[in-house]
Amino acid sequence: MAQRIPRAGLLLAVVLLLLVPALPGKTKPKSTEKQNQDFSKFVEIPGATKVGGDQCAQCHADLDKTYRRSSHALREVDCEQCHGAGSLHLAAGGYSKESKDKIISFKDRTPEEANGACLSCHSKSDHVRNWFLSAHQAQGIRCSDCHTIHGDTHGKGESEFQGEPQGARKAIESRRQVNDKCLRCHQKQMAEADLPYHHPIREAKMTCIDCHDPHGGSAGNGLNASNTNDLCFTCHAEYQGPFTFQHAPVNESCVKCHSAHGSPNQNLLIVSQPALCLQCHSAHHNGASLPLVDRCTNCHNAIHGSDIPSATGGSKFIDK
Ligand code: HEC
Ligand code: HEC
Ligand code: HEC
Ligand code: HEC
Ligand code: HEC
Ligand code: HEC
Ligand code: HEC
Ligand code: HEC
Ligand code: HEC
Ligand code: HEC
Structure with missing residues (x-):
């Protein structure tokens, strides 16, 4: 018996050693x-x-x-x-x-x-x-x-070269060409880019590589930033805050409510209002006098965060 314990210990040590390279955080090097x-x-x-x-x-x-x-x-x-x-x-x-x-x-x-x-x-x-x-x-x-x-x-x-300056021909020529290359393989994003509301990719005002590094990013989804919100803030800084009152899902991730690529709903919302809000909140009539309106943001207009407190404490994200 006395001999068995060190042996089991040794076995455990070996198993642990074998496991170490598989642990997360060890993949970077x-x-x-x-x-x-x-x-x-x-x-x-x-x-x-x-x-x-x-x-x-x-x-x-x-x-x-x-x-x-x-x-x-x-x-x-x-x-x-x-x-x-x-x-x-x-x-x-x-x-x-x-x-x-x-x-x-x-x-x-x-x-x-x-x-x-x-x-x-x-x-x-x-x-x-x-x-x-x-x-x-x-x-x-x-x-x-x-x-x-x-x-x-x-x-x-x-013939295509005629009229070109004497400069170098790059391996990828234009913004439109970048998008075409990506969309050739990415059917889902191709469909999303054609939806009524989309980042202006089809218009070639933006490219996939404004948001993604085609050679791989340091964060998930090959993003050009360390997380989704930091990426969005590079162009939509007005929603960065800090606000005295933050709306929890906004802090968590913009894509809780928005689609990054395209959507049938206004403002690139993944679900249209009021269903979007009703996923997490219950509807209310704000006192008996007012009927429930479709767009919760008609009143809750500061949905990304606010500095204005409401009478009942916290903020109801109403900045009017
Ligand atoms: C003998 C070395 C060498 C090899 C092999 C090589 N490259 Fe390059 N490449 C260079 C140099 C030098 C430059 C210009 C400086 C730079 O951007 O690093 C360059 C530039 C580039 C550029 C930027 C300019 C442009 O045309 O857009 C891309 C993209 C590129 N290489 C891709 C590739 C790919 C893909 C391969 C393999 C098919 C490859 N390279 C093989 C040396 C090489
Ligand atoms: C004596 C003629 C001749 C010379 C010189 C020659 N090649 Fe070729 N090469 C051919 C033929 C014929 C083929 C097959 C047909 C084709 O793909 O064009 C070929 C095919 C190739 C291919 C494969 C194409 C494929 O299908 O992917 C490459 C790469 C290539 N050559 C590179 C070179 C390079 C680099 C040199 C110079 C070091 C060179 N060749 C010199 C005749 C030649
Ligand atoms: C920087 C790397 C690089 C250099 C330099 C380069 N090639 Fe290529 N070559 C490629 C790649 C990658 C392909 C595959 C098709 C493509 O991307 O254009 C290719 C394809 C080919 C083919 C296949 C036939 C075809 O029609 O696609 C031949 C032949 C060839 N190269 C010959 C040459 C010759 C000759 C030279 C010098 C004048 C040369 N390559 C210089 C990377 C290179
Ligand atoms: C030759 C086909 C092909 C091309 C071209 C291509 N992709 Fe991909 N891409 C794939 C495949 C396959 C995957 C893995 C499966 C998936 O997630 O769809 C992938 C995955 C991705 C991912 C997910 C990354 C992750 O870590 O989860 C992103 C982002 C992406 N591609 C962006 C791009 C962009 C941007 C371009 C254009 C610059 C591009 N792709 C061009 C085939 C391609
Ligand atoms: C405005 C920034 C932005 C642009 C532009 C953009 N993406 Fe994305 N993409 C994202 C974000 C953010 C995610 C992660 C979404 C999530 O977490 O739900 C993502 C996820 C992906 C994924 C992996 C997840 C999936 O849906 O399969 C692929 C593949 C991808 N994008 C390809 C592309 C291609 C191809 C283009 C160009 C047509 C493109 N993206 C343009 C921001 C962008
Ligand atoms: C999914 C598509 C995709 C793949 C795969 C890909 N690249 Fe790129 N690469 C791009 C795009 C898009 C750019 C940006 C082009 C630009 O700005 O001119 C780029 C830029 C580059 C540049 C710098 C060009 C510059 O002018 O600064 C180099 C070098 C390069 N790539 C090399 C490679 C090498 C090497 C590989 C394979 C290991 C590779 N790429 C694979 C899409 C890709
Ligand atoms: C590279 C810059 C850039 C990045 C990064 C970016 N956007 Fe945009 N965004 C734009 C542009 C340009 C428009 C179009 C503005 C216009 O059409 O007037 C836009 C429009 C929008 C719209 C309004 C769409 C509408 O229908 O009115 C929303 C919502 C949006 N972006 C959300 C996001 C989210 C969420 C992220 C992060 C995943 C993000 N954006 C990342 C540039 C960017
Ligand atoms: C809780 C859901 C939710 C989250 C999370 C969210 N948004 Fe929004 N966003 C909305 C709604 C709803 C609208 C439409 C506002 C309206 O009706 O006026 C909107 C509109 C927008 C618009 C377009 C407004 C304009 O002025 O054209 C942009 C850009 C935007 N959001 C960016 C972001 C960014 C960046 C993030 C992450 C920091 C984010 N959103 C997170 C719900 C959300
Ligand atoms: C993903 C879930 C989620 C979505 C979607 C969402 N919210 Fe919220 N919301 C929250 C959470 C979590 C809080 C913080 C709850 C708390 O502090 O009691 C909050 C807080 C609020 C508050 C303040 C509540 C209070 O009692 O102070 C209002 C008002 C609000 N949200 C309105 C909206 C509206 C309008 C929408 C749609 C545009 C929306 N929310 C979408 C999760 C969500
Ligand atoms: C007509 C304006 C108006 C509309 C439309 C509206 N709200 Fe409100 N809402 C208010 C006011 C005002 C308050 C604050 C009452 C207070 O401060 O006590 C409030 C409070 C809230 C609260 C805080 C908790 C509570 O019940 O007091 C939540 C969550 C909320 N609303 C969600 C929503 C959602 C989801 C929608 C859409 C289905 C919506 N609101 C539509 C005016 C509105």
């Missing part, structure tokens, strides 16, 4: 580890040597042409820094199932491998510091699902 891993292996082709971009242009003239206008080319990033050294691909004279290991094709590599090629240069960048915590990473989304490296004229000829 993982991202840094992953960020710090060596990504150079994802742009290596065993046995191949570099031949220079001019060689690639011999056979890929169109791609070479569009690539030259990209911001990568203007930073002197060369074909082989993304696609790997080309000598074996040249020797094979092309690309087939058998020779696919001889050049890095982004479509035939796994997301991890394809993204690894990008991360061989960008892993330390601030832009992607939350990538390894993101839903996009977890779902196998590729950098190239959103970023078009060779320019958007793929297969369309050169």
Whole structure:
């Protein structure tokens, strides 16, 4: 018996040690580890040597042409820094199932491998510091699902470039293009953006990335802020307070009453009035004389918080 106790203790200690990495709060450092891993292996082709971009242009003239206008080319990033050294691909004279290991094709590599090629240069960048915590990473989304490296004229000829200044072609061109990219995969938000009341995304006055970091945020839902209310306050500061009298659900989260993306109800409310309020309060007739009105906020106009006390104590959020 006396021997068993330390053994059980040891077992417990081992079990606890195994559990530690799974505990919440321990997940953060993982991202840094992953960020710090060596990504150079994802742009290596065993046995191949570099031949220079001019060689690639011999056979890929169109791609070479569009690539030259990209911001990568203007930073002197060369074909082989993304696609790997080309000598074996040249020797094979092309690309087939058998020779696919001889050049890095982004479509035939796994997301991890394809993204690894990008991360061989960008892993330390601030832009992607939350990538390894993101839903996009977890779902196998590729950098190239959103970023078009060779320019958007793929297969369309050169006409779209006419009249463009001599500047760089960025991997994502415009606010509208950002929204289009996101909405291609996000059907639910696509539908919400078309509802009568919405943040002006369809109008391209706002983009998804005004609120979300596509590379992953530090908080849930990939938000650009540490929580939902802080996000809303960046543009709607008038509701930040502090108020002497706070309305509890407003402090908790704006999305208790509002939809972030779109709603059939005025003011982006998730439920229209008075049903919205009646989820948490009972209706009243405010003395016998007045009929119950649809909009509780006709009277309770300071619904986001108030400094004005009511006669009966607290505040009834009536600032008139
Ligand atoms: C001798 C001609 C030739 C040269 C030189 C050449 N390629 Fe290719 N490459 C081909 C052919 C043919 C294909 C298959 C058809 C296609 O996809 O265009 C191909 C396919 C590819 C693919 C795969 C495309 C896919 O389907 O995803 C990549 C990537 C590629 N080449 C990159 C390069 C790079 C980088 C260089 C320079 C280091 C280069 N090529 C030089 C002929 C060549
Ligand atoms: C910064 C990384 C990067 C550089 C540099 C780069 N490519 Fe690509 N390339 C890609 C990605 C990513 C794709 C996948 C499609 C896309 O996003 O455009 C691709 C696709 C291709 C394809 C597939 C065919 C197709 O029509 O999509 C070929 C061939 C190719 N690149 C050749 C080249 C050549 C030649 C150069 C140099 C002139 C070059 N690439 C420079 C990243 C790069
Ligand atoms: C050889 C290094 C290298 C590789 C590999 C590389 N990049 Fe870049 N990239 C750069 C440099 C340098 C810049 C310009 C400075 C900066 O913004 O960091 C840049 C800029 C960018 C930009 C901002 C400019 C723009 O065009 O919008 C994006 C987006 C980008 N890279 C995405 C990618 C993606 C996606 C891949 C993989 C397909 C990739 N990069 C692979 C070096 C690289
Ligand atoms: C879900 C879409 C999406 C994915 C996936 C994605 N990005 Fe981005 N990325 C964007 C958007 C949108 C921007 C902002 C573009 C802008 O402002 O020009 C951006 C910006 C960047 C920038 C900075 C551009 C600048 O000019 O400041 C870099 C670098 C970059 N991304 C690299 C990557 C890399 C590397 C990956 C893969 C690990 C990746 N991105 C995956 C959407 C995406
Ligand atoms: C290639 C498809 C694809 C594209 C393009 C894409 N997404 Fe996603 N996104 C997904 C998938 C899959 C998920 C995980 C499932 C889900 O939550 O819908 C996801 C999840 C998300 C989430 C939830 C994040 C979380 O942590 O829960 C946000 C926010 C998001 N995407 C925003 C964007 C934005 C902004 C863009 C455009 C810059 C974009 N997505 C482009 C496929 C995509
Ligand atoms: C005004 C800020 C804002 C804008 C603009 C915005 N979002 Fe969101 N999004 C949010 C907030 C806040 C949440 C969390 C909602 C919650 O907690 O109920 C969210 C949640 C999400 C989610 C995960 C939850 C879900 O509903 O599936 C996805 C995916 C998403 N947004 C995609 C997008 C896309 C795509 C766009 C552009 C069309 C976009 N968002 C524009 C604020 C915004
Ligand atoms: C990047 C800036 C920005 C952020 C962040 C933002 N909004 Fe907005 N919001 C706007 C703009 C712009 C409008 C449209 C104003 C207009 O059309 O006059 C708007 C309108 C609204 C409206 C009024 C809609 C109507 O039908 O009258 C509500 C409610 C709203 N936002 C709530 C929120 C909530 C809740 C959040 C946080 C999840 C949020 N907003 C985050 C910019 C933002
Ligand atoms: C208890 C429910 C509730 C919560 C929580 C809530 N709101 Fe509202 N909000 C409303 C109602 C109801 C209206 C419509 C007011 C009216 O009828 O005049 C409104 C209207 C708005 C409007 C549009 C008003 C205008 O002037 O056009 C904005 C913007 C807004 N809210 C932002 C926010 C923000 C930001 C938060 C989080 C800090 C938040 N709301 C939290 C109920 C709520
Ligand atoms: C998610 C639940 C929730 C919703 C929705 C909600 N409230 Fe409240 N409300 C509360 C809570 C919790 C309090 C604080 C209760 C307390 O202190 O007794 C409160 C307090 C109040 C008070 C002050 C009550 C008092 O006795 O001092 C008024 C008035 C009020 N709410 C009106 C509204 C109106 C009008 C709406 C709709 C626009 C609304 N509330 C929506 C939860 C909610
Ligand atoms: C005609 C104006 C008016 C309308 C409309 C109105 N209220 Fe009131 N409400 C008041 C007044 C005034 C008080 C404060 C009485 C006091 O100070 O004792 C009050 C008090 C309240 C209180 C505090 C608790 C109580 O019963 O005294 C709540 C909760 C409340 N209202 C919710 C609502 C809800 C929910 C609606 C919509 C269904 C609504 N009110 C519609 C005028 C109104």
